[in-house]
Amino acid sequence: MQKIFEEVSLLGFGCMRLPQKNGAIDYEAAEKLVDMALEGGITYFDTAYYYHDQTSESFLGKALTARHPRDQYTIATKLPLSVVQEADDLERVLDLQLKRLNTSYVDFYLCHGLSADAYFNKFKPMGVEAFLKRMVKAGKIRYYGFSTHDKPEGLKQLIDDAEWDFVQIQLNYLDWTELDAKTAYQHLVDKDIPVVVMEPVRGGGLANLADGPRQLLERRFGGQSAASIALRWVGSLPGVKVVLSGMTEPYQMEENLDTFSPFVPLTEADKLAVANIVTALKSLPVIPCTACNYCNVCPNDISIPRIFARYNNYVMFERPEELIAPYERFIGEGHRAEDCEACGICVPFCPQSIDIPGWMQRVVEKREEIRQER
Known part of the structure; x- marks a missing residue:
């Protein structure tokens, strides 16, 4: 073959x-x-x-x-x-x-x-x-x-x-x-x-x-x-x-x-x-999300793994734009970090014990910071 x-x-x-x-x-x-x-x-x-x-x-x-x-x-x-x-x-x-x-x-x-x-x-x-x-x-x-x-x-x-x-x-x-x-x-x-x-x-x-x-x-x-x-x-x-x-x-x-x-x-x-190089990339302060999707219990259907993937790309590759245009293109309105109500329903389902609401707030703050710098 x-x-x-x-x-x-x-x-x-x-x-x-x-x-x-x-x-x-x-x-x-x-x-x-x-x-x-x-x-x-x-x-x-x-x-x-x-x-x-x-x-x-x-x-x-x-x-x-x-x-x-x-x-x-x-x-x-x-x-x-x-x-x-x-x-x-x-x-x-x-x-x-x-x-x-x-x-x-x-x-x-x-x-x-x-x-x-x-x-x-x-x-x-x-x-x-x-x-x-x-x-x-x-x-x-x-x-x-x-x-x-x-x-x-x-x-x-x-x-x-x-x-x-x-x-x-x-x-x-x-x-x-x-x-x-x-x-x-x-x-x-x-x-x-x-x-x-x-x-x-x-x-x-x-x-x-x-x-x-x-x-x-x-x-x-x-x-x-x-x-x-x-x-x-x-x-x-x-x-x-x-x-x-x-x-x-x-x-x-x-x-x-x-x-x-x-x-x-x-x-x-x-x-x-x-x-x-891979070890160095993984040592950066990224969110330890594996995209297992166990968190898909969110009542607002927030795109949690996708949001975290964009944030991690921003950190690993020093690409602030990851949190602007690609973020808005691939993550629909109503399903973004800004729409998280911090209810915490998703947290017990995460095998990595990620503070999902806390990281969502950090993504929102970082997006605002990047916008202000432009």
């Missing part, structure tokens, strides 16, 4: 964070990135039905397939699970995606954000595996897999129940232990399933480290960027076949191409240095 990635570049271009102008894809700037990617040896282009308000696939149809020979690259896109309500929707949606992409086939087709729950309760009864196999025979897709944010045990259920050509997971040197990505990765390696990695730099967080971790990185790696070390750490794992990077600026493309041309795996001493 590993052979399907033999001629695919280790660095993949994730088309979820393309340059924008006036709220839409900046075609001229994004087209230049596509050309840079191809010239630099990237052959894996990853998109999805939803990306850029459903315009990413169409962009690739114009910037990639309409301008470059189809045998020079591979395309990965994803089945939008929320759009599929019945079996007849499966091929209808795929045909729409092929039309957007201006191609007769997709090389890598993924069930987008699949969980064990969704698979066993909805998509297995719908016959999704039989559909995917039928599309392979029809020549509309070459290989199929899924992307997932499910826990390792959910992932294992998925790969034990059906045959998958590859799987895409979130993996980086911090989530290796924080989200137990190590176990998820090992489940895939044990079954000889190729791994495609998303969020290798944790949404850009591992590119901007706080002072302590940054000093450790500079001591070992000198002038190499934090982002390049994060990418090399992931790419050094033998089961990883593609490392996706959502590049928005030409300098990011240039730096990543330099990192992978040629790719130099981390040494054991390098990996030890990265482990020390």
Whole structure:
């Protein structure tokens, strides 16, 4: 099964964070990135039905397939699970995606954000595996897999129940232990399933480290960027076949191409240095939330783990903006720290014994402090 990635570049271009102008894809700037990617040896282009308000696939149809020979690259896109309500929707949606992409086939087709729950309760009864196999025979897709944010045990259920050509997971040197990505990765390696990695730099967080971790990185790696070390750490794992990077600026493309041309795996001493960086990151004054969701008893449905994750990103990566724009984008009104009534109902449910109301108040105060400094 590993052979399907033999001629695919280790660095993949994730088309979820393309340059924008006036709220839409900046075609001229994004087209230049596509050309840079191809010239630099990237052959894996990853998109999805939803990306850029459903315009990413169409962009690739114009910037990639309409301008470059189809045998020079591979395309990965994803089945939008929320759009599929019945079996007849499966091929209808795929045909729409092929039309957007201006191609007769997709090389890598993924069930987008699949969980064990969704698979066993909805998509297995719908016959999704039989559909995917039928599309392979029809020549509309070459290989199929899924992307997932499910826990390792959910992932294992998925790969034990059906045959998958590859799987895409979130993996980086911090989530290796924080989200137990190590176990998820090992489940895939044990079954000889190729791994495609998303969020290798944790949404850009591992590119901007706080002072302590940054000093450790500079001591070992000198002038190499934090982002390049994060990418090399992931790419050094033998089961990883593609490392996706959502590049928005030409300098990011240039730096990543330099990192992978040629790719130099981390040494054991390098990996030890990265482990020390992880220890330093975890020693920062973060909220010890593991996102177990036991606190979801909140009568106001406060997004407790999400709020704490934004706060922790602010602390670990010195990114005050985490508590402003991303916070407000991903945490809906009425479910924010400001809406906590400090009733304390959630506190006994927390395995980490976190003072949830106290931390909620601290988040509110920090958000106000950041606003005043701007």
